[in-house]
Amino acid sequence: MSETTPEPGPGASEVDAPGPGPKPARTPVGPRIVGGVLLLTGLYLLWEAYRAIGDDELTIISPRLAPLIVTGMWVLFSAIYFVRQLVSPTADYPVPGPPDGHVDTEDEHTASDTVHDPIDWRTPTLVAVLLVAYVLLLEHAGFVLSTAAFYLGASRVLGSRKWIRDIIVAVVLALGVYLAFTRLLDIFLPEGVLPL
Amino acid sequence: MNLVSDLLGGFATVLSPENLLYAAIGVTVGTFVGVLPGIGPALTIALLLPITFSLDSPTGAFIMFAGIYYGAMYGGSTTSILLNTPGESASVASAIEGHQMARRGRAKAALATAAIGSFVAGTISTIGLTLFAEPVASLAVTFRASDYFALAVLAMVSVTALVGRSLVRGLISLSLGLFIGLIGLDQLTGQARFTWDSMQLFEGIDIVIVIVGLFAVGETLHIAARLGRLPETVAPLGPTGKGWMSRRDWSRSWRPWLRGTAVGFPFGALPAGGADIPTFLSYTYEKHRSKNKAEFGKGAIEGVAGPEAANNAAFSGVLIPLLTLGIPTSATAAVMLASFQGFDIQPGPQLFENSSTLVWALIASLYIGNLMLLVLNLPLIRVWIMVLKIPRPSLYAGILVFATLGVYAVSGSVDQVLIAYGVGVLGFFMRRYEFPIAPVILGVILGPMMELQFRRALTVSNGDMSVFYTRPLTVALLALAAIAVVLPYLPRLIAGMRGRSAERFAFGEDD
Numbered sequence: 001m002s003e004t005t006p007e008p009g010p011g012a013s014e015v016d017a018p019g020p021g022p023k024p025a026r027t028p029v030g031p032r033i034v035g036g037v038l039l040l041t042g043l044y045l046l047w048e049a050y051r052a053i054g055d056d057e058l059t060i061i062s063p064r065l066a067p068l069i070v071t072g073m074w075v076l077f078s079a080i081y082f083v084r085q086l087v088s089p090t091a092d093y094p095v096p097g098p099p100d101g102h103v104d105t106e107d108e109h110t111a112s113d114t115v116h117d118p119i120d121w122r123t124p125t126l127v128a129v130l131l132v133a134y135v136l137l138l139e140h141a142g143f144v145l146s147t148a149a150f151y152l153g154a155s156r157v158l159g160s161r162k163w164i165r166d167i168i169v170a171v172v173l174a175l176g177v178y179l180a181f182t183r184l185l186d187i188f189l190p191e192g193v194l195p196l
Numbered sequence: 197m198n199l200v201s202d203l204l205g206g207f208a209t210v211l212s213p214e215n216l217l218y219a220a221i222g223v224t225v226g227t228f229v230g231v232l233p234g235i236g237p238a239l240t241i242a243l244l245l246p247i248t249f250s251l252d253s254p255t256g257a258f259i260m261f262a263g264i265y266y267g268a269m270y271g272g273s274t275t276s277i278l279l280n281t282p283g284e285s286a287s288v289a290s291a292i293e294g295h296q297m298a299r300r301g302r303a304k305a306a307l308a309t310a311a312i313g314s315f316v317a318g319t320i321s322t323i324g325l326t327l328f329a330e331p332v333a334s335l336a337v338t339f340r341a342s343d344y345f346a347l348a349v350l351a352m353v354s355v356t357a358l359v360g361r362s363l364v365r366g367l368i369s370l371s372l373g374l375f376i377g378l379i380g381l382d383q384l385t386g387q388a389r390f391t392w393d394s395m396q397l398f399e400g401i402d403i404v405i406v407i408v409g410l411f412a413v414g415e416t417l418h419i420a421a422r423l424g425r426l427p428e429t430v431a432p433l434g435p436t437g438k439g440w441m442s443r444r445d446w447s448r449s450w451r452p453w454l455r456g457t458a459v460g461f462p463f464g465a466l467p468a469g470g471a472d473i474p475t476f477l478s479y480t481y482e483k484h485r486s487k488n489k490a491e492f493g494k495g496a497i498e499g500v501a502g503p504e505a506a507n508n509a510a511f512s513g514v515l516i517p518l519l520t521l522g523i524p525t526s527a528t529a530a531v532m533l534a535s536f537q538g539f540d541i542q543p544g545p546q547l548f549e550n551s552s553t554l555v556w557a558l559i560a561s562l563y564i565g566n567l568m569l570l571v572l573n574l575p576l577i578r579v580w581i582m583v584l585k586i587p588r589p590s591l592y593a594g595i596l597v598f599a600t601l602g603v604y605a606v607s608g609s610v611d612q613v614l615i616a617y618g619v620g621v622l623g624f625f626m627r628r629y630e631f632p633i634a635p636v637i638l639g640v641i642l643g644p645m646m647e648l649q650f651r652r653a654l655t656v657s658n659g660d661m662s663v664f665y666t667r668p669l670t671v672a673l674l675a676l677a678a679i680a681v682v683l684p685y686l687p688r689l690i691a692g693m694r695g696r697s698a699e700r701f702a703f704g705e706d707d
Contacts, residue, residue, distance in 0.1 A: 034629050038368065045375065048390065060659055061651045063382035067389055070378060070643070074371040081364050092362055093630065115629055119421040124624060127420050127596070128617065131413070135600060135613045147601075151593050159423055160589035169590060177601060185250040187605045 028115045031089055035082030042074035126157045142192015147174035203326055206556030210259055210564055218256045219561055222263020223568045227576075229264075230271025231583045232591060233281045234419060237268035238527040238637070239411035242404050243598055245535055246605035254539040255554055259561040261535065265528065266318065266565045269511065270573055273310045273504055274580050278303060278431045287507065289479035293492065293499030298431035300495050308440035309449045309497055310504040311573055316450075317457040317505035318566040321512035324461050326559055329548070333520040336545040341653035342663045344521070346673035348646035351467050351517075351525045354680035356635040358473055363681070365631045372622075373639020376401050383648055396611045401619075403534045404606055406640050407527065409616040410633050412599035414623020416592045421628070423588070430584045433577065440574065449501040452482050456505030463506075464513020467523050467673075474510050478502035512562065519543050519555060523645075527637040534641070 049067035058064055084092055093115045134150035141149075151170040160166055181187045209215065229240040241264055248257040275281055276291035277298050290310060297306040339347075356366040379390045380400025391397040441449070456478040463474040482498040483489065492499055517523045522544035524530040536543050541551055548555055573580075603616045626633060657663040664670055 031629055034625065042371075045390070052389065060661070061654050063385050063387045063389065066643075066647045067378055070371060070374040073367070074375065077364055077367045077371060081368060084364070092365075117422075117425070119628070120423065121421065123420040123423060124417040127417060128621060131596060131600070131617050131620075132614070135604075135610050135617070138600075138604065138613075139610060147597055150600075151597055154593035154596055155589040158420060158589035158592055160587065160593075166590070173594065173597065177597075181246075181601075181605065185247060187246055187250055188608065189601075189605070 028089060028093065030115055031085045031093060032082070035078060035085045038078035039075065039082050042071060042078050046071040046075050123157060127154060130154050130157065139190045140192065142194055143189040144174045144178050144194055145192055147177070199326065199330070202330075202552065202556045203560060205553065206558075206560030207563075209255060209553060209557040210560045215256060215259050215557075215561070216564070218251075218260040219263045219564050219568060220572075222260035223267040223565055223572055224263075226264035226267025227271040227274075227569070227573060227580065228267075228583060230268030231275050231580045232271075232586075232595070233275050233279055233584070234415045235268075235595070236272060236411065236528075237265055238407055238531050239415075240264060240268035240271075241528065241531045241535065242407040243412065243602045245404055245531075245538070246602055248535065249538055249606070254541060255557050257535070257539065258554060258558045259564075261532065262558060262561040263565040263568065265511065265532075266314075266508075266562075266569050269508065270311065270314055270569055271580065273314070273507075274307060274573075274577070275584065277306045277310065277500070278581065279429075279584055287475075287503075289475045289503035290500045290507070292479070293496050295431065296493065296495035297497065297500065298495075301432070302495060302497075303431050303433050304440050305442070305445050305497060306495075306500050307577060308574060309445060309501045311570060312441075313449065313453040313456065313501045313505040314508040315566055315570040316453045317460060317507075317509040318512060318569075319563065320454075320457045321461040321464075321509040322559065322562045322566065324465075325512045325515055325562070328465070329516055329520055329555075329559070332516055333545050333548045336520050339521070339545070339669070340663075340667065341649045341656065342667055342670045343673065344523075345646055345649040345653055345664070346670045346677070347467050347517075347521060347523050348642045348649065350673050350677040350680070351523055352635070352638050352642050352646070353677040355525065355638055356632075357681045358683065361630065365629075366635050369626065369631045369633070370635040370639045373636035374643040375639075376406060376619075376636070377640040377643035383644060384651060396609070396615070401615060401640070402607065402612070403530055403637070403641050405603055405612055405616045406619055407531055407637060408599045408603050409619025410623035410626070410636060412595055412602075413617055413620020414627060414633075416596055416599075417620060417624035418627040419588075419592060421624075430581060433581065445497055448488075448497050452478070452498045452502035453505040455481065456502040456507075457509040460506035460509030461513045464510030464525075465516040466513075467517040467521065467525055474506040475503040478506040515562075519547055519558075520545060522547075524638070524641060527634050530637050530641040 046068070049064070049071045052067065053062075053064045056062065056064060058068075081092075095114075095116055130150060130153050134146055137146040137149070148170040151173060152166055155166050155169075178189055178191075181189050182191075210219065225244065226237075226240055229235055229243065230237065235243075241261065244264055248260055251257045251260070272287045273290055273294070276287040277294035280291055280295035294306040294310065297303065352370060356370045357363060375390070377400075379397055381388055381391075381398055388398060456474075459478050459481070460474040463477075479499055479502060482496075482502040483492045486492065486496060486498050488496055488498070511528075514524075514526055514529050517525055518529045518532060520543075522533070522542060524533045533543060541547070541554065599616070599620075600613055603613045604610075607613070623633065625631075626636075653663050654661070664674070
């Protein structure tokens with residue numbers, strides 16, 4: 001809809017025109033997967049919404065109407081998105097050229113990452129796993145222990161290599177927050193195994 | 197005059213030592229959190245919600261909120277200028293010029309014009325809020341359910357259409373938000389929808405959980421995926437001892453401040469707004485009007501002064517639909533609404549009658565918060581630079597701890613924290629594939645409101661759909677919503693007619 005015509009935006013055509021540019025534009029496969037998953041999820045939810053009507057009469061003020069409309073919108077728009085990704089993915093995600101021409105900075109590309117840049121999937125996955133472990137431990141080991149352990153693990157995964165600094169920060173952070181919340185703000189946090 | 201005495205009453209409430217302390221804490225904490233790269237005002241308020249909930253009086257909490265909001269916004273522009281990582285869409289415009297100024301050793305002037313411009317704009321637009329809020333509220337008393345329905349449609353559609361690069365992606369985001377808003381028990385009949393018989397889902401998914409998930413967890417995961425490619429170097433402040441702004445800087449700044457305010461406030465006040473459009477309008481205007489056009493892109497002070505003023509003015513404007521109609525038009529306003537509801541206060545036309553002390557205290561604290569920000573921030577700039585230099589691993593590990601803490605403290609439930617993480621993973625993919633976030637937030641909060649008013653209107657009219665097209669106000673609002681969908685294409689259409697290639701500025705929005 002917005003970019004069905006080839007993007008006349010600044011830069012994009014300049015890169016494509018002179019043969020193979022410095023970064024050959026490969027078709028990103030991610031958006032197609034995203035489109036497919038969105039469409040399938042939408043269809044499932046639409047079916048759920050339809051099934052929920054059951055024997056009720058679907059009137060205009062029925063609570064079953066809104067779910068149908070919303071999931072219908074979902075299916076419609078993700079279908080459009082999916083088809084567009086199949087037809088021409090670069091229309092939706094233009095390959096970045098030199099940004100606007102007037103910005104002459106060398107670190108500019110860092111500010112605007114696009115789907116064309118490769119990313120590291122391992123780190124976010126590890127962070128997500130640590131998060132789940134953290135919250136599952138929270139009520140058993142207590143806030144202080146699990147927070148300190150999570151902080152250490154997460155900063156390590158995110159690239160910190162200074163153990164001593166991290167351990168000090170982890171302990172101070174966990175204890176400080178625990179005491180501030182439970183003693184000053186009267187907000188409950190699980191104390192767990194530590195005798196606090 | 198009634199207005200003056202109301203406002204003075206507000207000041208009397210705020211100027212107690214205790215409340216002044218809340219305002220100071222709010223400004224400082226807000227700036228501190230706002231300075232952290234990648235954290236915008238909406239998340240700042242969401243993360244600090246548990247702290248304000250523990251205050252006894254809602255008045256104190258809202259005074260703190262006013263401080264937090266202004267602080268978070270100013271912290272965000274500091275980060276944009278010094279690090280070039282705009283924490284919210286509304287700072288994108290000022291990040292362009294501000295960071296270029298900083299790279300050329302003019303960081304102090306950029307920070308100063310942002311701070312003073314914010315103060316000027318904040319003060320003028322708070323005066324606007326003071327003058328217009330109550331009249332709008334008394335007008336809003338006459339609004340019917342169908343008008344509210346149309347207002348909600350307008351707010352949602354315009355934000356979806358005007359923010360971000362692709363309308364389809366915006367609409368998918370909106371559908372996602374509307375879907376999340378549907379989860380739980382139906383407000384009118386109590387029937388379960390999309391709960392899959394899970395008790396945890398019966399109460400629905402709280403907006404705070406959505407915001408913490410999308411902004412804190414989603415952003416951190418997104419950063420974790422690109423660790424090597426983030427801007428790390430904080431631009432130096434420049435020579436010490438010299439003043440903040442030269443005479444020339446002043447003379448180049450004051451007009452953009454006023455123009456930015458003039459654009460920002462009305463746009464924010466429309467139930468279609470948010471701060472993104474006015475900041476960009478202000479940037480474009482200054483760029484085209486400036487005598488120093490060649491400097492744009494290389495650090496033109498007008499390009500910081502105008503958008504910063506517009507940003508700040510828009511916030512006070514956003515408070516008008518929020519306080520008088522109960523309609524939030526930005527993610528931040530949505531969190532504010534959630535916090536109001538946390539104190540059992542329902543913004544809307546009745547607010548000025550039922551909780552007039554609170555409202556006027558809030559408005560008075562906006563004046564105070566603005567002033568405090570100006571007084572505190574420039575002198576404290578070295579502290580904020582230290583915050584900016586916190587190593588990234590420590591920073592983001594800490595943010596995750598606080599996100600978990602925030603959700604757990606509000607909900608007291610491990611399952612809710614897991615839901616927030618799930619939303620965070622969703623947020624990660626949305627960022628990766630450039631789906632805008634703001635429509636999700638507005639969908640979650642406005643969707644149920646819209647459905648409620650829709651059904652209420654039809655119940656009153658006995659199922660007659662004509663209520664939506666016979667009442668002029670409703671029709672006008674729905675027509676505006678339709679225009680909002682077309683509006684982003686206007687520059688291109690006009691430019692096409694003139695035979696020039698269009699330049700459509702798109703925001704990587706985040707607010």
